[in-house]
Amino acid sequence: MEEFEVSQAAKKTKTVYVSTIFSIALVLLMLGMLGLILVHAKNLSNYVKENIVLNIIVDEGAKETEVLAFKKSLDNNVAVKQTQYINKEVAQHNLTKDLGEDFVNFLGYNPLLSTIDVYMKADYANNQNIDALRKSMEKNPVVKEVVYQSSLIDMVNKNINTIGLIVLGFAGILLVIAIALINNTIRLAIFSQRFLIKSMQLVGATKNFIRQPFILVAALHGIIASFIAIIILLGLLYYAQQELPEIIILRNFTEFGLVFISLVAIGIFITGISTWFAVSKYLRLKIYDLYR
Numbered sequence: 001m002e003e004f005e006v007s008q009a010a011k012k013t014k015t016v017y018v019s020t021i022f023s024i025a026l027v028l029l030m031l032g033m034l035g036l037i038l039v040h041a042k043n044l045s046n047y048v049k050e051n052i053v054l055n056i057i058v059d060e061g062a063k064e065t066e067v068l069a070f071k072k073s074l075d076n077n078v079a080v081k082q083t084q085y086i087n088k089e090v091a092q093h094n095l096t097k098d099l100g101e102d103f104v105n106f107l108g109y110n111p112l113l114s115t116i117d118v119y120m121k122a123d124y125a126n127n128q129n130i131d132a133l134r135k136s137m138e139k140n141p142v143v144k145e146v147v148y149q150s151s152l153i154d155m156v157n158k159n160i161n162t163i164g165l166i167v168l169g170f171a172g173i174l175l176v177i178a179i180a181l182i183n184n185t186i187r188l189a190i191f192s193q194r195f196l197i198k199s200m201q202l203v204g205a206t207k208n209f210i211r212q213p214f215i216l217v218a219a220l221h222g223i224i225a226s227f228i229a230i231i232i233l234l235g236l237l238y239y240a241q242q243e244l245p246e247i248i249i250l251r252n253f254t255e256f257g258l259v260f261i262s263l264v265a266i267g268i269f270i271t272g273i274s275t276w277f278a279v280s281k282y283l284r285l286k287i288y289d290l291y292r
Contacts, residue, residue: 197210
């Protein structure tokens with residue numbers, strides 16, 4: 001009979017531990033998804049900014065060597081990510097392909113001018129830096145005109161900043177909710193062990209001696225839960241990449257690694273702290289209070 005009760009208690013404890021791990025894993029999964037959204041939001045904003053194009057229209061009388069020398073100087077500029085030189089022949093070919101017919105045969109000449117497309121680095125993709133670069137470029141004799149959409153750049157930067165603040169605010173709220181959920185889950189798990197805690201205290205065990213195994217087990221649960229969350233996140237990322245191959249531009253293994261390491265650290269920290277407080281609570285209670 002005694003062995004049956006022990007086995008039943010062991011099964012109950014295992015059930016509590018399993019449910020605790022999966023509950024923590026679900027909460028960490030939410031945090032992980034938010035972390036990936038934050039990482040992707042930053043990469044996406046950089047991608048949008050770095051695809052804003054400045055079109056430099058080359059003067060028709062400029063020599064090819066002068067244009068290439070000017071392009072090289074732009075490539076060495078700290079604010080420029082890359083440049084692309086499109087001469088008249090290439091521009092003609094591209095437009096003919098888009099139109100589906102050769103417009104040169106109709107007009108009798110090629111009216112297009114050579115251009116240099118300039119792509120800015122994300123940190124410099126604002127009107128202030130672009131305007132300063134435009135003024136310096138226009139001083140070069142090979143440049144006829146610099147064309148870009150200042151209103152679009154202002155709108156992009158404004159919207160990205162607004163979205164960033166909203167996401168950060170949502171992240172803070174979700175982090176508080178996650179801490180509360182994990183803390184409540186741990187407290188419920190420790191509640192089932194309250195008589196064991198008090199029994200250890202009654203036979204003379206110190207508070208630190210009683211807390212230590214519970215905290216170690218909680219940390220282990222945090223690690224297991226975080227790995228479960230990471231595996232699910234990797235599966236979601238793989239599925240998303242299969243459905244939307246374009247998101248590969250947002251993939252950054254270093255940042256993903258930081259998100260996953262943060263999940264493990266958060267899992268260990270929150271479960272450990274919550275367990276410390278939960279066990280301390282039952283250590284302070286009187287025996288008759290355990291039945292309430």
